[in-house]
Amino acid sequence: MFKQSILITGMLCFTLFARAQTVRYRDIVFTDIKQKKNLSYSRNDSSSREKKAHLYDLFQPAGDAATDRPLIIWMHGGGFKFGSKEAKGIQLWSKTFAQRGYVCAAINYTLSKKFPIFNFDELKKSSYYSVLDAKQAVAYFREHSKEYGINPDKIILAGNSAGGIIALQAAYSTNAELAKFADIQDINSNKHELLKVAGVINLWGGMFDLNWLKNAKVPIVSVLGGNDKIMPPTHKDAPLHGGSDIHKQADAFGIPNELKVFNGYAHELQKHFNPVFSGGKSTQKRWLEAGQFAADFIYRSLYK
Secondary structure, eight states, X not given: OHHHHHHHHHHXXXXXXXXXXXXXXXXXXXXXXXXXXXXXXXXXXXXXXXXHHTEEEEEEETTOOOSSEEEEEEEOOSTTTSOOTTOHHHHHHHHHHHHTTOEEEXXXXXXXXSOGGGOHHHHHHHHHHHHHHXXXXXXXXXXXXXXXXXXXXXXXXXXXXXXXXXHXXXXXXXXXXXXXXXXXXXXXXXXTOOOOOSEEEEESOOBSOGGGGGGOOOXXXXXXXXXXXXXXXXXXXXXXXXXXXXXXXXXXXXXXXXXXXXXXXXXXXXSSOOSSXXXXXXXXXXXXXXXXXXXXXXXXXXXX
């Protein structure tokens, strides 16, 4: 009996110790990061506007000897009209995921000269061109994978709001499908080819057509505010399918996915959404919680 008690106690202690250990790609394991700013993922820019649209910041864990790391490409929100890689949320997630051991690239993309927020046709067109930028970024980092110690088969697309929309459409729609939807004559090569990525982190973004989920089995983790009126959780009167719709349809198609809803909160997980004020410490605390939820899911998808 005494020996059995010791054995049980030992097993319990081991279990608690194992749970307490930090795990790379799931938990914060690096204290410091190193950052390179204003690099470009395009070779063909001829104007200052184009050059600005294709800049990125690179985040890596400092002192990391690993050479086969997953990459997360982070894309900002702003209704396809505003915003940049300097957005607080994008910088926060890029830094904290780099501290987990990821390589992170916070990218700019082509913004509309008009106001897509008030014009659905323009929103569709803006999404198309932004998705092309995302795909260009993926191709660039695959080409430079050895230089940055990246596993080219473990590239994850991530973003909040418009950035989430880009990530979802880039992973699940072909150029031809999105061009037809946006009423654009597509002239891109391999227009029927689907982009291959390892996962999508969708922070309060949405999809135009849930049938595109049939195209692939890319794991999706979605986070949203239950009171979001900008990107509602379900379709209803909105032109986009929100995270709740995506979760339901992904389940039906057998796509690995998870959904976290912050009940009582609006777009960007603010109590009351304000596009000018990004939110204080309480909002950023929810952003960190959203990041941890996403990190748990991506870790299980890639490494378990």
